[in-house]
Amino acid sequence: MQENALLEMRDISKEFPGVKALDKVSLTVRPGTVHALMGENGAGKSTLMKCLFGIYSKDGGTIVLDGKEVNFKSSKEALENGVAMVHQELNQALTRSVQDNLWLGRYPTVGGIMVSEGIMRKKTKEIFSDLEVEVDPSAIMRTLPVSKRQMVEIAKAVSYHSKIIVFDEPTSSLTETEVEHLFRIINMLRDQGCGIIYISHKMEEILRISDDVTIMRDGTWVATRPAKELTMDEIIKLMVGRELTNRFPPKTNEPGETILEVEHLSGKYTRLRDASFQLRKGEILGIAGLDGSGRTEVLENLFGAMTKGGGVIKLHGKTIQNRTPKESIKNGFALLTEERRATGIFGIRDIRENTVISNLNSYLMGGICLSDKKMKEDTDWAIQAMHIKTPGQSTQIRALSGGNQQKVIIGRWLLTKPEVLLLDEPTRGIDVGAKYEIYQLIIDLANQGKGVVMVSSEMPELLGVCDRILVMSGGQVAGEVDAKNTSQEEILTLAAKYV
Ligand SMILES: Nc1ncnc2c1ncn2[C@@H]1O[C@H](COP(=O)(O)OP(=O)(O)OP(=O)(O)O)[C@@H](O)[C@H]1O
Protein backbone atom coordinates (compact mmCIF):
# COMPACT_ATOMS: atom_id res chain seq x y z
CA MET A 1 0.00 0.00 0.00
CA GLN A 2 1.29 3.40 -0.94
CA GLU A 3 1.91 5.79 1.86
CA ASN A 4 -0.95 8.12 2.60
CA ALA A 5 -3.47 6.36 0.38
CA LEU A 6 -7.10 6.17 1.39
CA LEU A 7 -8.04 3.95 -1.51
CA GLU A 8 -5.83 1.90 -3.71
CA MET A 9 -7.19 0.00 -6.68
CA ARG A 10 -4.47 -2.13 -8.23
CA ASP A 11 -4.45 -3.93 -11.59
CA ILE A 12 -8.20 -4.09 -11.91
CA SER A 13 -9.46 -6.08 -14.90
CA LYS A 14 -12.97 -6.61 -16.16
CA GLU A 15 -14.31 -8.22 -19.28
CA PHE A 16 -17.81 -8.17 -20.76
CA PRO A 17 -18.82 -10.42 -23.64
CA GLY A 18 -16.81 -9.07 -26.55
CA VAL A 19 -15.33 -6.13 -24.61
CA LYS A 20 -12.26 -5.90 -22.45
CA ALA A 21 -13.51 -2.97 -20.42
CA LEU A 22 -10.60 -2.80 -17.96
CA ASP A 23 -7.09 -4.12 -18.40
CA LYS A 24 -5.02 -3.86 -15.20
CA VAL A 25 -6.07 -0.36 -14.25
CA SER A 26 -4.69 1.19 -11.07
CA LEU A 27 -5.90 4.20 -9.13
CA THR A 28 -4.73 5.64 -5.82
CA VAL A 29 -6.78 8.23 -3.96
CA ARG A 30 -5.27 10.29 -1.14
CA PRO A 31 -7.47 11.46 1.76
CA GLY A 32 -8.70 15.04 1.55
CA THR A 33 -8.27 15.26 -2.20
CA VAL A 34 -10.33 15.27 -5.36
CA HIS A 35 -9.11 12.74 -7.88
CA ALA A 36 -10.39 13.27 -11.40
CA LEU A 37 -10.86 10.28 -13.66
CA MET A 38 -10.79 11.15 -17.32
CA GLY A 39 -11.00 9.37 -20.64
CA GLU A 40 -13.02 9.18 -23.82
CA ASN A 41 -16.51 7.71 -23.98
CA GLY A 42 -16.18 4.00 -23.34
CA ALA A 43 -12.68 4.25 -21.81
CA GLY A 44 -13.83 2.33 -18.74
CA LYS A 45 -14.29 5.03 -16.09
CA SER A 46 -17.77 4.02 -14.93
CA THR A 47 -16.86 0.33 -15.08
CA LEU A 48 -13.86 0.89 -12.79
CA MET A 49 -16.08 2.69 -10.30
CA LYS A 50 -18.78 0.03 -10.49
CA CYS A 51 -16.13 -2.58 -9.65
CA LEU A 52 -15.28 -0.56 -6.55
CA PHE A 53 -18.92 -0.07 -5.63
CA GLY A 54 -19.86 -3.76 -5.82
CA ILE A 55 -22.08 -3.49 -8.89
CA TYR A 56 -19.67 -5.49 -11.06
CA SER A 57 -17.38 -8.19 -9.73
CA LYS A 58 -13.88 -7.60 -11.03
CA ASP A 59 -12.07 -10.37 -12.88
CA GLY A 60 -8.71 -9.51 -11.34
CA GLY A 61 -6.84 -7.04 -9.15
CA THR A 62 -7.10 -5.85 -5.58
CA ILE A 63 -8.83 -3.01 -3.79
CA VAL A 64 -7.48 -1.68 -0.51
CA LEU A 65 -9.60 0.79 1.47
CA ASP A 66 -8.10 2.45 4.51
CA GLY A 67 -5.44 -0.24 4.80
CA LYS A 68 -7.83 -3.18 4.48
CA GLU A 69 -8.46 -5.28 1.40
CA VAL A 70 -12.11 -5.12 0.37
CA ASN A 71 -14.23 -6.76 -2.28
CA PHE A 72 -17.79 -5.53 -2.05
CA LYS A 73 -20.45 -7.84 -3.39
CA SER A 74 -23.19 -5.25 -3.53
CA SER A 75 -23.63 -1.51 -3.41
CA LYS A 76 -25.27 -1.94 -0.03
CA GLU A 77 -22.06 -3.48 1.29
CA ALA A 78 -20.02 -0.68 -0.28
CA LEU A 79 -22.23 1.96 1.35
CA GLU A 80 -21.99 0.26 4.73
CA ASN A 81 -18.22 0.29 4.44
CA GLY A 82 -17.68 3.90 3.55
CA VAL A 83 -17.99 4.10 -0.22
CA ALA A 84 -20.81 6.08 -1.84
CA MET A 85 -21.46 6.82 -5.49
CA VAL A 86 -23.52 9.27 -7.51
CA HIS A 87 -24.24 7.45 -10.74
CA GLN A 88 -24.04 8.73 -14.27
CA GLU A 89 -27.52 7.36 -14.92
CA LEU A 90 -30.11 8.44 -12.38
CA ASN A 91 -31.85 5.39 -11.08
CA GLN A 92 -34.57 6.67 -8.83
CA ALA A 93 -38.01 5.52 -7.81
CA LEU A 94 -39.90 8.19 -9.69
CA THR A 95 -43.33 7.51 -8.26
CA ARG A 96 -42.05 7.75 -4.68
CA SER A 97 -41.31 10.83 -2.64
CA VAL A 98 -37.91 12.50 -2.37
CA GLN A 99 -37.72 11.35 1.22
CA ASP A 100 -38.47 7.72 0.31
CA ASN A 101 -35.72 7.86 -2.28
CA LEU A 102 -33.30 9.19 0.28
CA TRP A 103 -33.94 6.37 2.72
CA LEU A 104 -34.78 3.51 0.39
CA GLY A 105 -32.95 0.39 1.54
CA ARG A 106 -31.85 1.93 4.85
CA TYR A 107 -34.92 3.26 6.63
CA PRO A 108 -33.67 4.75 9.86
CA THR A 109 -34.33 2.66 12.96
CA VAL A 110 -34.22 3.23 16.68
CA GLY A 111 -33.48 0.08 18.68
CA GLY A 112 -34.19 -2.03 15.62
CA ILE A 113 -37.60 -0.48 15.05
CA MET A 114 -38.27 1.61 12.02
CA VAL A 115 -38.81 5.24 12.87
CA SER A 116 -41.91 7.17 12.06
CA GLU A 117 -42.51 9.27 8.96
CA GLY A 118 -42.19 12.36 11.12
CA ILE A 119 -38.69 11.54 12.32
CA MET A 120 -37.66 10.61 8.80
CA ARG A 121 -38.96 13.93 7.56
CA LYS A 122 -36.95 15.69 10.23
CA LYS A 123 -33.77 13.81 9.34
CA THR A 124 -34.28 14.53 5.65
CA LYS A 125 -34.73 18.21 6.40
CA GLU A 126 -31.55 18.21 8.46
CA ILE A 127 -29.54 16.68 5.64
CA PHE A 128 -30.98 19.12 3.11
CA SER A 129 -30.40 22.12 5.31
CA ASP A 130 -26.80 21.08 6.10
CA LEU A 131 -26.14 20.92 2.39
CA GLU A 132 -28.41 23.86 1.55
CA VAL A 133 -30.41 21.77 -0.87
CA GLU A 134 -33.79 23.35 -1.50
CA VAL A 135 -36.15 20.50 -2.28
CA ASP A 136 -39.42 19.56 -0.60
CA PRO A 137 -38.90 16.10 0.98
CA SER A 138 -42.50 15.12 0.28
CA ALA A 139 -42.43 16.02 -3.42
CA ILE A 140 -42.87 13.09 -5.78
CA MET A 141 -39.59 12.48 -7.56
CA ARG A 142 -41.15 12.52 -11.02
CA THR A 143 -42.41 16.06 -10.59
CA LEU A 144 -38.90 17.44 -10.08
CA PRO A 145 -36.69 18.68 -12.90
CA VAL A 146 -33.73 16.41 -13.62
CA SER A 147 -31.30 18.87 -12.06
CA LYS A 148 -33.14 18.78 -8.72
CA ARG A 149 -33.30 15.01 -8.87
CA GLN A 150 -29.56 15.03 -9.34
CA MET A 151 -29.12 17.27 -6.27
CA VAL A 152 -31.21 14.80 -4.23
CA GLU A 153 -28.91 12.02 -5.41
CA ILE A 154 -25.88 14.03 -4.39
CA ALA A 155 -27.36 14.77 -0.96
CA LYS A 156 -28.14 11.09 -0.56
CA ALA A 157 -24.57 10.02 -1.34
CA VAL A 158 -23.16 12.61 1.04
CA SER A 159 -25.56 11.59 3.82
CA TYR A 160 -23.83 8.22 4.21
CA HIS A 161 -20.77 9.99 5.67
CA SER A 162 -18.54 7.91 3.46
CA LYS A 163 -14.77 7.94 3.24
CA ILE A 164 -14.85 7.74 -0.53
CA ILE A 165 -17.48 9.42 -2.68
CA VAL A 166 -17.61 8.84 -6.40
CA PHE A 167 -19.26 11.45 -8.61
CA ASP A 168 -19.78 10.01 -12.08
CA GLU A 169 -20.56 13.00 -14.30
CA PRO A 170 -22.60 14.76 -11.64
CA THR A 171 -22.91 18.05 -13.46
CA SER A 172 -24.25 16.99 -16.84
CA SER A 173 -27.79 17.99 -15.87
CA LEU A 174 -27.03 20.68 -13.31
CA THR A 175 -27.52 24.38 -13.86
CA GLU A 176 -24.51 26.67 -13.44
CA THR A 177 -25.66 27.75 -9.98
CA GLU A 178 -26.06 24.14 -8.94
CA VAL A 179 -22.57 23.31 -10.20
CA GLU A 180 -21.21 26.00 -7.89
CA HIS A 181 -23.29 24.53 -5.10
CA LEU A 182 -21.90 21.05 -5.77
CA PHE A 183 -18.36 22.43 -5.75
CA ARG A 184 -18.98 23.97 -2.32
CA ILE A 185 -20.18 20.57 -1.10
CA ILE A 186 -17.13 18.85 -2.61
CA ASN A 187 -14.76 21.34 -1.00
CA MET A 188 -16.44 20.75 2.34
CA LEU A 189 -16.02 16.98 1.93
CA ARG A 190 -12.40 17.46 0.97
CA ASP A 191 -11.81 19.52 4.11
CA GLN A 192 -13.31 16.71 6.16
CA GLY A 193 -10.69 14.34 4.76
CA CYS A 194 -12.86 12.43 2.29
CA GLY A 195 -11.43 11.06 -0.90
CA ILE A 196 -13.47 12.19 -3.86
CA ILE A 197 -13.38 10.58 -7.27
CA TYR A 198 -14.73 12.94 -9.89
CA ILE A 199 -15.61 11.95 -13.46
CA SER A 200 -16.43 14.62 -16.02
CA HIS A 201 -15.89 15.56 -19.64
CA LYS A 202 -15.83 19.23 -18.75
CA MET A 203 -12.21 20.19 -18.83
CA GLU A 204 -12.65 23.51 -17.01
CA GLU A 205 -14.34 21.76 -14.10
CA ILE A 206 -11.58 19.20 -13.83
CA LEU A 207 -8.82 21.78 -13.75
CA ARG A 208 -10.74 23.81 -11.19
CA ILE A 209 -11.78 21.16 -8.70
CA SER A 210 -9.23 18.36 -8.81
CA ASP A 211 -5.92 17.73 -7.05
CA ASP A 212 -4.87 14.64 -9.00
CA VAL A 213 -5.89 13.46 -12.44
CA THR A 214 -5.86 9.91 -13.78
CA ILE A 215 -6.37 9.40 -17.47
CA MET A 216 -7.62 6.18 -19.05
CA ARG A 217 -7.78 5.09 -22.65
CA ASP A 218 -9.45 1.95 -24.06
CA GLY A 219 -9.66 0.22 -20.70
CA THR A 220 -6.07 0.93 -19.72
CA TRP A 221 -4.33 3.33 -17.35
CA VAL A 222 -2.44 6.05 -19.20
CA ALA A 223 -1.19 8.54 -16.61
CA THR A 224 -1.69 10.00 -13.14
CA ARG A 225 -0.47 13.55 -12.52
CA PRO A 226 -1.07 16.44 -10.16
CA ALA A 227 -3.75 18.65 -11.75
CA LYS A 228 -1.64 21.79 -11.51
CA GLU A 229 1.00 20.25 -13.76
CA LEU A 230 -1.51 19.57 -16.53
CA THR A 231 -2.93 21.80 -19.23
CA MET A 232 -6.11 21.22 -21.16
CA ASP A 233 -4.15 20.34 -24.30
CA GLU A 234 -2.05 17.79 -22.45
CA ILE A 235 -5.10 16.12 -20.97
CA ILE A 236 -6.69 15.90 -24.41
CA LYS A 237 -3.53 14.42 -25.87
CA LEU A 238 -3.31 11.79 -23.13
CA MET A 239 -7.00 10.94 -23.54
CA VAL A 240 -7.13 10.75 -27.30
CA GLY A 241 -3.61 9.40 -27.83
CA ARG A 242 -2.75 12.04 -30.40
CA GLU A 243 -2.54 15.79 -30.67
CA LEU A 244 -5.91 17.33 -31.38
CA THR A 245 -4.93 20.47 -33.22
CA ASN A 246 -8.40 21.68 -34.08
CA ARG A 247 -11.33 21.40 -31.79
CA PHE A 248 -13.69 22.47 -34.59
CA PRO A 249 -13.98 21.30 -38.18
CA PRO A 250 -13.75 23.88 -40.97
CA LYS A 251 -17.01 25.69 -41.54
CA THR A 252 -18.06 24.95 -45.09
CA ASN A 253 -21.80 25.67 -44.94
CA GLU A 254 -23.27 28.67 -46.66
CA PRO A 255 -26.59 30.04 -45.45
CA GLY A 256 -29.16 30.57 -48.21
CA GLU A 257 -32.72 31.92 -48.19
CA THR A 258 -34.81 32.24 -45.06
CA ILE A 259 -36.81 29.09 -44.31
CA LEU A 260 -38.14 29.75 -40.85
CA GLU A 261 -39.59 32.91 -39.35
CA VAL A 262 -40.50 33.08 -35.71
CA GLU A 263 -42.43 36.13 -34.55
CA HIS A 264 -43.20 37.12 -30.96
CA LEU A 265 -43.02 33.57 -29.64
CA SER A 266 -44.07 33.40 -25.98
CA GLY A 267 -44.54 30.59 -23.52
CA LYS A 268 -47.80 30.08 -21.71
CA TYR A 269 -46.30 28.85 -18.46
CA THR A 270 -42.73 30.06 -18.79
CA ARG A 271 -40.88 33.35 -18.86
CA LEU A 272 -40.29 33.23 -22.58
CA ARG A 273 -41.77 36.26 -24.26
CA ASP A 274 -41.73 37.97 -27.57
CA ALA A 275 -38.90 36.01 -29.15
CA SER A 276 -38.49 36.82 -32.83
CA PHE A 277 -35.82 35.47 -35.16
CA GLN A 278 -35.24 33.94 -38.55
CA LEU A 279 -33.38 30.88 -39.71
CA ARG A 280 -31.90 30.41 -43.14
CA LYS A 281 -31.39 27.34 -45.21
CA GLY A 282 -27.99 25.83 -44.46
CA GLU A 283 -27.52 28.02 -41.43
CA ILE A 284 -26.47 27.12 -37.92
CA LEU A 285 -28.05 29.48 -35.44
CA GLY A 286 -26.74 29.35 -31.90
CA ILE A 287 -28.70 30.28 -28.80
CA ALA A 288 -26.64 31.56 -25.89
CA GLY A 289 -27.72 32.78 -22.47
CA LEU A 290 -27.47 31.99 -18.80
CA ASP A 291 -29.47 29.29 -17.06
CA GLY A 292 -33.12 30.12 -16.93
CA SER A 293 -32.75 32.75 -19.65
CA GLY A 294 -35.21 30.93 -21.88
CA ARG A 295 -32.79 29.11 -24.21
CA THR A 296 -34.42 25.71 -23.88
CA GLU A 297 -37.89 27.29 -23.86
CA VAL A 298 -37.33 28.71 -27.34
CA LEU A 299 -36.72 25.22 -28.70
CA GLU A 300 -39.47 23.55 -26.71
CA ASN A 301 -42.10 26.14 -27.61
CA LEU A 302 -41.10 26.02 -31.22
CA PHE A 303 -41.39 22.25 -31.19
CA GLY A 304 -44.69 22.16 -29.29
CA ALA A 305 -43.14 20.33 -26.35
CA MET A 306 -44.40 23.23 -24.21
CA THR A 307 -47.65 25.12 -24.54
CA LYS A 308 -47.25 28.35 -26.44
CA GLY A 309 -48.69 31.56 -25.08
CA GLY A 310 -48.62 33.26 -28.45
CA GLY A 311 -46.60 33.97 -31.53
CA VAL A 312 -46.41 33.03 -35.17
CA ILE A 313 -44.21 30.41 -36.84
CA LYS A 314 -43.76 30.47 -40.60
CA LEU A 315 -42.03 27.76 -42.58
CA HIS A 316 -41.30 28.82 -46.17
CA GLY A 317 -43.63 31.77 -45.63
CA LYS A 318 -46.56 29.60 -44.62
CA THR A 319 -47.91 29.77 -41.09
CA ILE A 320 -47.68 26.50 -39.18
CA GLN A 321 -48.80 25.66 -35.68
CA ASN A 322 -46.45 23.02 -34.19
CA ARG A 323 -48.92 22.44 -31.36
CA THR A 324 -47.47 19.06 -30.40
CA PRO A 325 -44.16 17.28 -31.03
CA LYS A 326 -46.02 14.92 -33.37
CA GLU A 327 -47.30 17.78 -35.49
CA SER A 328 -43.84 19.37 -35.50
CA ILE A 329 -42.16 16.16 -36.67
CA LYS A 330 -44.70 16.06 -39.50
CA ASN A 331 -43.74 19.62 -40.39
CA GLY A 332 -40.09 18.56 -40.66
CA PHE A 333 -38.79 19.54 -37.22
CA ALA A 334 -36.73 17.44 -34.83
CA LEU A 335 -35.73 18.22 -31.26
CA LEU A 336 -32.84 16.69 -29.38
CA THR A 337 -33.71 17.41 -25.77
CA GLU A 338 -31.33 18.43 -23.08
CA GLU A 339 -32.43 15.68 -20.74
CA ARG A 340 -32.21 12.99 -23.36
CA ARG A 341 -30.62 10.38 -21.19
CA ALA A 342 -33.21 10.67 -18.49
CA THR A 343 -36.12 10.79 -20.89
CA GLY A 344 -35.06 9.35 -24.22
CA ILE A 345 -33.61 5.89 -23.69
CA PHE A 346 -35.31 2.52 -24.00
CA GLY A 347 -32.80 0.75 -21.77
CA ILE A 348 -33.40 -2.92 -22.43
CA ARG A 349 -33.89 -2.39 -26.15
CA ASP A 350 -30.93 -2.80 -28.45
CA ILE A 351 -29.04 -0.13 -30.32
CA ARG A 352 -30.96 -0.67 -33.53
CA GLU A 353 -34.37 -0.26 -31.93
CA ASN A 354 -33.20 2.82 -30.09
CA THR A 355 -31.87 4.30 -33.31
CA VAL A 356 -34.87 3.78 -35.55
CA ILE A 357 -37.70 4.33 -33.09
CA SER A 358 -38.57 7.91 -34.06
CA ASN A 359 -38.44 7.14 -37.72
CA LEU A 360 -40.48 3.96 -38.03
CA ASN A 361 -42.65 5.28 -40.85
CA SER A 362 -39.72 5.39 -43.20
CA TYR A 363 -39.07 1.67 -42.78
CA LEU A 364 -42.58 0.60 -43.75
CA MET A 365 -42.77 -1.68 -46.75
CA GLY A 366 -46.16 -1.57 -48.41
CA GLY A 367 -47.50 -0.14 -45.19
CA ILE A 368 -47.22 -3.43 -43.34
CA CYS A 369 -43.84 -4.66 -42.16
CA LEU A 370 -40.60 -2.88 -41.40
CA SER A 371 -37.58 -3.20 -43.63
CA ASP A 372 -34.88 -4.92 -41.60
CA LYS A 373 -32.25 -4.17 -44.18
CA LYS A 374 -32.83 -0.44 -44.14
CA MET A 375 -32.96 -0.30 -40.36
CA LYS A 376 -29.64 -2.16 -40.26
CA GLU A 377 -28.08 0.19 -42.79
CA ASP A 378 -29.23 3.28 -40.96
CA THR A 379 -28.02 1.97 -37.64
CA ASP A 380 -24.65 1.15 -39.20
CA TRP A 381 -24.51 4.68 -40.49
CA ALA A 382 -25.14 6.08 -37.00
CA ILE A 383 -22.56 3.78 -35.40
CA GLN A 384 -19.93 4.81 -37.93
CA ALA A 385 -20.73 8.48 -38.23
CA MET A 386 -20.50 9.02 -34.52
CA HIS A 387 -17.94 6.37 -33.63
CA ILE A 388 -20.37 4.66 -31.28
CA LYS A 389 -18.34 2.15 -29.31
CA THR A 390 -20.36 -1.08 -29.27
CA PRO A 391 -19.82 -4.75 -30.05
CA GLY A 392 -22.81 -4.64 -32.43
CA GLN A 393 -26.29 -3.38 -33.25
CA SER A 394 -28.05 -5.92 -31.09
CA THR A 395 -26.30 -4.86 -27.89
CA GLN A 396 -28.72 -3.49 -25.30
CA ILE A 397 -28.29 0.26 -25.11
CA ARG A 398 -27.84 0.17 -21.34
CA ALA A 399 -24.63 -1.83 -21.84
CA LEU A 400 -23.06 1.15 -23.61
CA SER A 401 -21.07 3.79 -21.82
CA GLY A 402 -23.04 6.94 -20.96
CA GLY A 403 -21.56 9.02 -23.76
CA ASN A 404 -22.18 6.33 -26.33
CA GLN A 405 -25.84 6.16 -25.28
CA GLN A 406 -26.05 9.88 -26.02
CA LYS A 407 -24.66 9.32 -29.47
CA VAL A 408 -27.33 6.72 -30.27
CA ILE A 409 -30.04 9.24 -29.46
CA ILE A 410 -28.41 11.95 -31.53
CA GLY A 411 -28.33 9.47 -34.42
CA ARG A 412 -32.02 8.76 -33.89
CA TRP A 413 -32.95 12.39 -34.50
CA LEU A 414 -30.59 12.90 -37.39
CA LEU A 415 -32.24 9.96 -39.13
CA THR A 416 -35.66 11.59 -39.09
CA LYS A 417 -34.16 13.79 -41.86
CA PRO A 418 -35.59 16.99 -40.44
CA GLU A 419 -35.61 20.23 -42.32
CA VAL A 420 -35.18 22.17 -39.11
CA LEU A 421 -33.09 20.51 -36.46
CA LEU A 422 -33.31 21.81 -32.90
CA LEU A 423 -30.45 20.72 -30.67
CA ASP A 424 -30.31 21.35 -26.94
CA GLU A 425 -26.76 20.96 -25.60
CA PRO A 426 -25.81 18.47 -28.33
CA THR A 427 -22.37 17.60 -26.95
CA ARG A 428 -23.19 17.22 -23.29
CA GLY A 429 -21.53 14.11 -21.83
CA ILE A 430 -19.55 13.58 -25.03
CA ASP A 431 -15.75 13.39 -24.99
CA VAL A 432 -13.55 15.87 -26.85
CA GLY A 433 -12.75 13.60 -29.79
CA ALA A 434 -16.37 12.67 -30.39
CA LYS A 435 -17.45 16.30 -30.06
CA TYR A 436 -15.54 17.00 -33.23
CA GLU A 437 -17.51 14.27 -35.04
CA ILE A 438 -20.76 15.80 -33.87
CA TYR A 439 -19.74 19.29 -34.97
CA GLN A 440 -18.85 17.81 -38.34
CA LEU A 441 -22.29 16.17 -38.58
CA ILE A 442 -24.00 19.45 -37.73
CA ILE A 443 -22.01 21.28 -40.42
CA ASP A 444 -22.73 18.47 -42.92
CA LEU A 445 -26.45 18.83 -42.24
CA ALA A 446 -26.24 22.55 -42.87
CA ASN A 447 -24.40 21.79 -46.09
CA GLN A 448 -27.32 19.60 -47.10
CA GLY A 449 -29.56 22.63 -46.73
CA LYS A 450 -31.01 21.97 -43.29
CA GLY A 451 -31.51 24.74 -40.80
CA VAL A 452 -30.01 24.06 -37.39
CA VAL A 453 -30.79 25.82 -34.12
CA MET A 454 -28.44 24.90 -31.33
CA VAL A 455 -28.54 25.80 -27.64
CA SER A 456 -25.28 25.51 -25.78
CA SER A 457 -23.80 26.69 -22.53
CA GLU A 458 -20.32 26.27 -23.95
CA MET A 459 -19.36 29.53 -25.52
CA PRO A 460 -16.37 28.25 -27.57
CA GLU A 461 -18.69 25.70 -29.14
CA LEU A 462 -21.17 28.40 -30.21
CA LEU A 463 -18.38 30.55 -31.61
CA GLY A 464 -16.73 27.61 -33.35
CA VAL A 465 -19.77 26.05 -35.02
CA CYS A 466 -22.51 28.66 -35.51
CA ASP A 467 -23.07 31.35 -38.11
CA ARG A 468 -25.18 33.63 -35.97
CA ILE A 469 -25.89 33.61 -32.25
CA LEU A 470 -29.07 34.72 -30.57
CA VAL A 471 -28.51 35.78 -26.98
CA MET A 472 -31.33 35.22 -24.50
CA SER A 473 -31.69 37.09 -21.23
CA GLY A 474 -34.52 36.93 -18.70
CA GLY A 475 -36.85 35.17 -21.14
CA GLN A 476 -36.28 37.65 -23.97
CA VAL A 477 -34.00 37.99 -26.94
CA ALA A 478 -31.32 40.40 -25.79
CA GLY A 479 -29.51 40.56 -29.10
CA GLU A 480 -28.20 38.80 -32.12
CA VAL A 481 -24.55 38.62 -33.11
CA ASP A 482 -22.52 37.39 -36.03
CA ALA A 483 -20.40 34.48 -34.77
CA LYS A 484 -17.38 35.58 -36.77
CA ASN A 485 -17.39 39.12 -35.46
CA THR A 486 -18.22 38.77 -31.81
CA SER A 487 -16.51 37.87 -28.56
CA GLN A 488 -17.35 36.03 -25.38
CA GLU A 489 -17.48 39.43 -23.63
CA GLU A 490 -20.09 40.80 -26.02
CA ILE A 491 -22.26 37.70 -25.57
CA LEU A 492 -21.94 37.79 -21.79
CA THR A 493 -22.87 41.46 -21.70
CA LEU A 494 -26.00 40.76 -23.72
CA ALA A 495 -26.79 37.71 -21.56
CA ALA A 496 -26.86 39.98 -18.50
CA LYS A 497 -29.12 42.60 -20.13
CA TYR A 498 -32.45 41.67 -18.53
CA VAL A 499 -31.22 39.75 -15.51
N1 LIG B 1 -22.96 -4.02 -18.55
C1 LIG B 1 -22.16 -4.02 -19.62
N2 LIG B 1 -22.23 -4.99 -20.54
C2 LIG B 1 -21.43 -4.99 -21.63
N3 LIG B 1 -20.52 -4.04 -21.89
C3 LIG B 1 -20.41 -3.03 -21.01
C4 LIG B 1 -21.23 -2.95 -19.84
N4 LIG B 1 -20.88 -1.83 -19.16
C5 LIG B 1 -19.91 -1.24 -19.88
N5 LIG B 1 -19.62 -1.95 -20.99
C6 LIG B 1 -18.60 -1.61 -22.00
O1 LIG B 1 -17.39 -1.35 -21.33
C7 LIG B 1 -16.69 -0.26 -21.93
C8 LIG B 1 -16.41 0.80 -20.90
O2 LIG B 1 -17.63 1.47 -20.56
P1 LIG B 1 -17.75 2.56 -19.42
O3 LIG B 1 -19.19 2.78 -19.18
O4 LIG B 1 -16.92 2.17 -18.26
O5 LIG B 1 -17.11 3.85 -20.15
P2 LIG B 1 -16.93 5.33 -19.60
O6 LIG B 1 -15.46 5.60 -19.58
O7 LIG B 1 -17.67 5.50 -18.34
O8 LIG B 1 -17.53 6.22 -20.79
P3 LIG B 1 -18.52 7.53 -20.79
O9 LIG B 1 -17.63 8.72 -20.75
O10 LIG B 1 -19.19 7.46 -22.11
O11 LIG B 1 -19.45 7.41 -19.65
C9 LIG B 1 -17.57 0.19 -23.07
O12 LIG B 1 -17.11 -0.37 -24.26
C10 LIG B 1 -18.94 -0.34 -22.73
O13 LIG B 1 -19.70 -0.58 -23.89
Ligand SMILES: [Mg+2]
Ligand atom coordinates in the same frame (compact mmCIF):
# COMPACT_ATOMS: atom_id res chain seq x y z
MG1 LIG C 1 -19.36 6.53 -17.83
